[in-house]
Amino acid sequence: MIEHLLTLDARDPLAHKRAEFTLPEGVVYLDGNSLGAMPRAVPDRLARVLHGEWGEALIRSWTAGADRGEDWMALPDRVAAKVARLIGAQAHEVAVGDSTSVNLFKVLAAALHLNPDRRVILTDAENFPTDLYVAQGLGELLGRGHELRRVPAREIAAQLTPDVAAVLLTEVDYRTGERLDMAAVTAAAHAQGVLTVWDLAHSAGAFPVDLRGAGADFAVGCGYKYLNGGPGAPAFVFVAERHLPHAPTALSGWMGHADPFEMERSYRPAENARRFVVGTPQVLSLSALDTALDVFEDVNLGDLRAKSLSLTDTFIELMAPLGERFPLTLATPLDHARRGSQVSYRHPDAARVMARLTGRGIIGDFRTPDILRFGFTPLYHSHLDVARAVLGVQAVLEEQA
Ligand SMILES: Cc1ncc(COP(=O)(O)O)c(C=O)c1O
Ligand SMILES: Nc1ccccc1C(=O)C[C@H](N)C(=O)O
Incomplete structure (x- = not known):
């Protein structure tokens, strides 16, 4: 043996x-x-960011190297492009920042907004706790009678009734490691007018994910698991191109604005998924994730x-x-x-x-x-x-x- x-x-x-x-x-x-x-390679990268970019260049690092796309402002977009390849998305459909839980709130809010006449969020009864809590909390916050309906994963397809607005599923179950058929569930959901939100925490970086091939609507995932971005690494969010022009950002911050330094009085979202970045990018942890993702380059x-x-x-x-x-x-x-x-x-x-x-x-x-x-x-x-x-x-x- x-x-x-x-x-x-x-x-x-x-x-x-x-x-x-x-x-x-x-x-x-x-x-x-x-x-x-x-x-x-991460410690050296962080040492360069700390001593050179923060210690020496200071505030100039936000824009230094912008002509080569090396500025801190563009860091979330550079990292998003690397994640996009691993999850079968286009770069402009992905944003990186915040945590998986926060991103889940953003995309679930967008999905519910896009399906306004329906009141049910359907999910796997055994979904990861944060998914259940975020969905429950958002439903209560909206105050419009939303219900979080928890059913066994195997019954999801049979439960796609006309009152379901969105189905929220983790592709790979964190306990059993069971993987759902993303393409089949997404097709079944769409046939009933239901939008899909996928949690890729245990998928991204573990195997190739094909969000576009599956026709998925929204997705989120962690930077610190199979992407090796380090403890508390920024998470990612995916919004299918067809939803981008209409998907509202529940958290509309200046860093998701089309032109943050114009300091306009009203919010005008970036056209791409960058609109889902809320506040100032977490440069240290984004830098660690950026270097960590280079490991996948020749894979x-x-x-x-x-x-x-x-x-x-x-x-x-x-x-x-x-x-x-x-x-x-x-x-x-x-x-x-x-x-x-x-x-x-x-x-x-x-x-x-x-x-x-x-x-x-x-x-x-x-x-x-x-x-x-x-x-x-x-x-x-x-x-x-x-x-x-x-x-x-x-x-x-x-x-x-
Ligand atoms: C399926 C799933 N979703 C989300 C999370 C984590 O979310 P967050 O990074 O916001 O703590 C985990 C693990 O912690 C998870 O297993
Ligand atoms: N973020 C963490 C922080 C502390 C301890 C564990 C985690 C996990 O990520 C657990 C993981 N989501 C799990 O599937 O069990």
């Missing part, structure tokens, strides 16, 4: 990418779906997906014998089309198992109530790492038995 894994690693077209990350010795880091590892996204599936297949295969000896139940679909880039198991004592695994340097996540979650990152994992992780799980389960 080990020979087979070594052969897979020897043939891995992405093997060289690992050297572009800083990872601690002796750790198998299976938590890039919560906080991605640090790309090696073929088909290779990324193929390797992700090979890693998760290998993990599932090597874990199978443990499932016969211990109370472990696979929670992730075997079907490739329904899988993201993580594998999860249910275990009655999952919290303790994960604490012990972490103690051994196998870092994954426990998710309430009983989920052991292992995130695989095709840019910095080898098949040998997968085997090390399984040996760690075996040791912990044997210790606990």
Whole structure:
């Protein structure tokens, strides 16, 4: 078996990418779906921004290099263009800034505005909490009788009734790693006059996303997971070109204005998705994300997906014998089309198992109530790492038995 894994690693077209990350010795880091590892080039970039651009050039950095598009003002747009490639969007459909939660509020507000005669936001009952809270809060704030209707993900297509304004879904479930069929759900929603809002937190950078191909209306996602932008990295927002002229910005700030330094008395939004940038761009964290995204520059996204599936297949295969000896139940679909880039198991004592695994340097996540979650990152994992992780799980389960 080990020979087979070594052969897979020897043939891995992405093997060289690992050297572009800083990872601690002796750790198998299976938590890039919560906080991605640090790309090696980030500290130097931040040092340049801190000492040169902030320390020396000071206020001039907002506009210095504008002719080459290197000014701080254009930084959100440069980062947006890099994200666009990873999510199958055009650069002018993407904006970067704020958090995923805040961006969710903006696009959901726009979607509800574009579908004014309907009052239901349909969502997966098990959606990530922030998605549920933002939708609930926005509905209450609007004070027009909006209802957040939570149904099991599998029933979404059957629940697209004429009262539904928007469907809010996370493409890859944060607990089980189950991936929804974005194109099919979007087509079904559109057939019923429903707009779609996709949360790509566990998709962007994990595999190629095709928002345009799917015909999606709106999307958001995190900068700090598979995009490796660092803790609290700015998030992204996608608005399909056809909605841009009509999509209102619930938070209309001066940095989303068509010409911020004109200081006009009334708001005139930028024509592109830049209108969804609200206030002053977070230059330090945007710079880290900008450099982190360069890691993807020479990456073929088909290779990324193929390797992700090979890693998760290998993990599932090597874990199978443990499932016969211990109370472990696979929670992730075997079907490739329904899988993201993580594998999860249910275990009655999952919290303790994960604490012990972490103690051994196998870092994954426990998710309430009983989920052991292992995130695989095709840019910095080898098949040998997968085997090390399984040996760690075996040791912990044997210790606990
Ligand atoms: C599906 C999903 N949406 C959103 C978030 C996070 O949103 P924020 O970055 O605003 O905390 C996460 C993880 O924290 C997530 O898993
Ligand atoms: N942003 C965080 C801050 C602190 C701890 C975890 C997170 C996560 O991102 C969790 C992740 N969304 C998850 O799917 O579990």
